[in-house]
Amino acid sequence: MELLLIILIGLLYGSGVYLILRRSMVKLLLGIMLLGSGANLLIFLLGGITKGKPPVIDEKAKLFQDTFADPIPQALILTAIVISFALTAFAIVLLKRVYALVDSDDLDDLNTNEEEDI
Amino acid sequence: MIDNYILAPVFIHLFSAILQLIAWRKTVTQRVISIVGSLMGVILSAQLFSKVYKGGILTMNASNWDSPFGIVFVADLLSTTLVLITSIAALAVSIFSATGISRQRMLYGYFPIFHFLVMGLNGAFLTGDIFNLYVWFEVIIISSFVLMTLGGRKTQLEGAVKYMAMNILASTFFLTGIAILYGITGSLNMADLAIRVKLIENQSLIGITSCFFLIGFGIKSAVFPLYYWLPSSYHTPPSAVAATFGGLLTKVGIYAIIRVFSLIFVPDDFTKNLLMVLAILTIITGSLGALIKINIRRLFSYLIVCHIGFMIGGIAMFTKIALMGTIFYLIHDILVKTNMFLIAGLIRQIRGTMNMASLGGIYAQYPKISLLIAIVLFSLVGIPPLSGFWPKLYLFEASFTNNQYAFAGALIFGSFVTLYTIAKMWSEVFWKDVPESVVVENNFEPMPLFKKTLLVLPIGLLASVTLYVGLNAEVIIILVGKIADQLISTQPYIEAVMGK
Amino acid sequence: MKSPILQTATKYLLPILLLFSFFLLLRGHYYPGGGFVGGLVASIAFVLHSFANGTEATMKILKHKPLSLIPVGLSLSALSMVAPMMFGLPPMTGLWLEEPIPVIGMIGSSLFFDLGVYLVVIGVVLTILFTIALNNEEESK
Numbered sequence: 001m002e003l004l005l006i007i008l009i010g011l012l013y014g015s016g017v018y019l020i021l022r023r024s025m026v027k028l029l030l031g032i033m034l035l036g037s038g039a040n041l042l043i044f045l046l047g048g049i050t051k052g053k054p055p056v057i058d059e060k061a062k063l064f065q066d067t068f069a070d071p072i073p074q075a076l077i078l079t080a081i082v083i084s085f086a087l088t089a090f091a092i093v094l095l096k097r098v099y100a101l102v103d104s105d106d107l108d109d110l111n112t113n114e115e116e117d118i
Numbered sequence: 119m120i121d122n123y124i125l126a127p128v129f130i131h132l133f134s135a136i137l138q139l140i141a142w143r144k145t146v147t148q149r150v151i152s153i154v155g156s157l158m159g160v161i162l163s164a165q166l167f168s169k170v171y172k173g174g175i176l177t178m179n180a181s182n183w184d185s186p187f188g189i190v191f192v193a194d195l196l197s198t199t200l201v202l203i204t205s206i207a208a209l210a211v212s213i214f215s216a217t218g219i220s221r222q223r224m225l226y227g228y229f230p231i232f233h234f235l236v237m238g239l240n241g242a243f244l245t246g247d248i249f250n251l252y253v254w255f256e257v258i259i260i261s262s263f264v265l266m267t268l269g270g271r272k273t274q275l276e277g278a279v280k281y282m283a284m285n286i287l288a289s290t291f292f293l294t295g296i297a298i299l300y301g302i303t304g305s306l307n308m309a310d311l312a313i314r315v316k317l318i319e320n321q322s323l324i325g326i327t328s329c330f331f332l333i334g335f336g337i338k339s340a341v342f343p344l345y346y347w348l349p350s351s352y353h354t355p356p357s358a359v360a361a362t363f364g365g366l367l368t369k370v371g372i373y374a375i376i377r378v379f380s381l382i383f384v385p386d387d388f389t390k391n392l393l394m395v396l397a398i399l400t401i402i403t404g405s406l407g408a409l410i411k412i413n414i415r416r417l418f419s420y421l422i423v424c425h426i427g428f429m430i431g432g433i434a435m436f437t438k439i440a441l442m443g444t445i446f447y448l449i450h451d452i453l454v455k456t457n458m459f460l461i462a463g464l465i466r467q468i469r470g471t472m473n474m475a476s477l478g479g480i481y482a483q484y485p486k487i488s489l490l491i492a493i494v495l496f497s498l499v500g501i502p503p504l505s506g507f508w509p510k511l512y513l514f515e516a517s518f519t520n521n522q523y524a525f526a527g528a529l530i531f532g533s534f535v536t537l538y539t540i541a542k543m544w545s546e547v548f549w550k551d552v553p554e555s556v557v558v559e560n561n562f563e564p565m566p567l568f569k570k571t572l573l574v575l576p577i578g579l580l581a582s583v584t585l586y587v588g589l590n591a592e593v594i595i596i597l598v599g600k601i602a603d604q605l606i607s608t609q610p611y612i613e614a615v616m617g618k
Numbered sequence: 619m620k621s622p623i624l625q626t627a628t629k630y631l632l633p634i635l636l637l638f639s640f641f642l643l644l645r646g647h648y649y650p651g652g653g654f655v656g657g658l659v660a661s662i663a664f665v666l667h668s669f670a671n672g673t674e675a676t677m678k679i680l681k682h683k684p685l686s687l688i689p690v691g692l693s694l695s696a697l698s699m700v701a702p703m704m705f706g707l708p709p710m711t712g713l714w715l716e717e718p719i720p721v722i723g724m725i726g727s728s729l730f731f732d733l734g735v736y737l738v739v740i741g742v743v744l745t746i747l748f749t750i751a752l753n754n755e756e757e758s759k
């Protein structure tokens with residue numbers, strides 16, 4: 001399981017970086033999303049994968065008698081997913097606006113000269 | 119010591135944002151709420167500062183979970199000082215925004231978003247949990263995206279794409295670093311991490327992890343070679359927004375570097391050398407960029423990069439004197455850089471442009487305002503006894519005692535370029551007559567006196583705080599000395615969070 | 619894209635999904651669920667309705683703009699965050715009533731926090747999706 005996740009994380013990071021280095025804005029966005037998913041899986045992996053019960057422990061129990069899964073990585077991933085959801089939604093709207101204004105998908109076309117500034 | 123009220127500066131901005139959301143599209147009410155809220159923010163953070171200054175480090179365990187299990191908020195001297203300075207800068211920006219921001223942008227929700235941004239800044243300064251720091255960073259960047267794109271001119275959106283891409287990338291690096299750190303140590307509480315990281319046998323793994331944090335924070339604070347998004351985006355939004363960004367956002371990155379690299383990863387020789395090289399290159403490239411720019415705000419953007427190098431260099435030396443210089447420069451830089459962009463906004467109102475070639479004659483027309491601006495420019499350059507002079511003195515002393523002559527040279531070079539560009543800007547914008555071919559559209563002159571005051575007052579406010587910092591340097595030096603002590607010996611911080 | 623099957627189905631699915639989302643919201647304290655997921659399910663219910671009947675029709679049954687849910691939810695959450703400070707406890711501490719109430723279960727400040735999150739999520743998701751959808755409809759016209 002760990003090995004599978006490691007390969008998957010490597011793939012996600014690698015393709016994410018590759019897409020970010022392209023000149024297209026849509027590929028930039030896709031690359032950022034892939035990198036985000038890679039980071040989330042990395043938290044999941046490094047938090048330690050244990051087969052265990054949900055970490056809700058009986059009130060009277062004084063000792064851990066079972067293996068319990070670590071709840072923190074899940075909380076972190078959930079937070080990170082929510083944040084990346086908001087960022088992605090914003091980025092899609094922004095890139096749509098830019099495409100409508102500049103009429104190009106190429107990042108190199110996003111350069112207004114200094115002379116045209118106000 | 120536990121104090122449940124240390125989040126007051128965060129909550130006050132949260133509640134002003136909510137009230138403004140309820141008063142959606144009522145721009146006058148929003149302006150009043152914004153100014154009152156920011157004023158209360160200043161008062162509350164001043165109270166917090168005096169409490170911490172007298173009584174030592176305060177902590178608050180959110181939801182009553184004991185640390186290191188819950189999220190802990192820590193108010194030590196560094197964070198409360200920065201909260202106080204940030205609140206003052208936010209007050210100035212919020213007064214300036216009342217007239218400096220177009221009604222159109224206010225209708226799209228400028229003010230609530232601005233307060234969410236300041237809330238994020240205060241939260242980032244006060245948190246003692248590394249993942250919580252990430253969350254506050256996201257609050258900051260999401261609000262800053264909205265502020266950057268609000269209004270939607272073409273150049274603005276172009277800048278926003280670069281800004282967005284680089285900042286999301288920085289957050290991903292930061293998150294990756296947190297993931298690895300959690301995997302190694304099993305903790306997220308910064309004080310707990312400080313203890314656990316020292317016990318790890320494989321220290322080279324820790325070194326690599328620290329590089330993720332360095333890249334993440336380096337992008338945010340615009341360190342060479344990751345700074346290029348800054349000069350290509352900071353000149354595009356309205357000046358009040360650019361003031362918040364230029365004055366505060368990059369400085370959160372610096373704060374995060376100071377915090378993480380003093381508490382968790384205490385710099386070893388490799389990190390110190392790396393930081394030193396980065397600092398020197400940041401100063402040189404930033405100042406070379408500033409030399410050729412003719413748009414005021416592009417010029418200021420490069421000066422931000424240049425001066426970030428000063429602070430990184432101080433962190434790289436990591437002695438008491440060097441850290442005192444860094445912290446003093448941080449305080450000075452937040453006040454002055456915010457003010458510089460506000461001044462750029464004022465110049466735009468007066469002349470309708472920010473291109474130095476078509477500006478001129480402001481001194482002849484408004485001598486009093488020009489003299490006020492001159493104070494700010496002099497402190498930026500570092501004319502003694504103004505505020506920019508003292509931190510440079512400390513940085514020089516530190517670089518000579520640590521045999522970092524290259525940094526001392528870069529410091530001199532950076533200061534001279536700053537002097538040269540500011541002198542050029544003074545003569546072009548204030549002394550020279552307006553070129554005859556240029557038609558001046560002066561929006562400032564026909565304004566009623568009240569609006570004029572709202573534009574000039576924040577500049578005066580920040581300038582007087584700068585003057586206070588410069589002329590009362592002996593007080594500030596005692597303060598930054600205490601901060602530097604807390605940064606070097608972190609035991610009180612750890613004890614305050616973890617209990618003895 | 620108007621399919622009568624989807625339209626008829628959403629007529630029944632909308633209330634059921636809303637009820638389910640509320641169930642998730644109330645269940646969330648000790649079991650999987652909570653304000654965020656509940657809010658997502660509720661907003662998916664409305665999104666489904668807008669797929670079947672068009673965005674305009676969904677805006678009509680909502681009566682208010684989804685944006686106006688955000689301040690309500692935020693203030694609810696923020697107030698339940700600072701409420702424990704009145705009792706000398708740190709912010710965000712859970713305050714609970716002694717006795718459980720039938721159907722709803724235990725009532726405490728974290729329930730109100732979740733309710734606030736629920737409203738904010740509905741407001742934010744619907745605002746984002748409607749903005750994108752209305753833009754697309756304008757462009758395709």
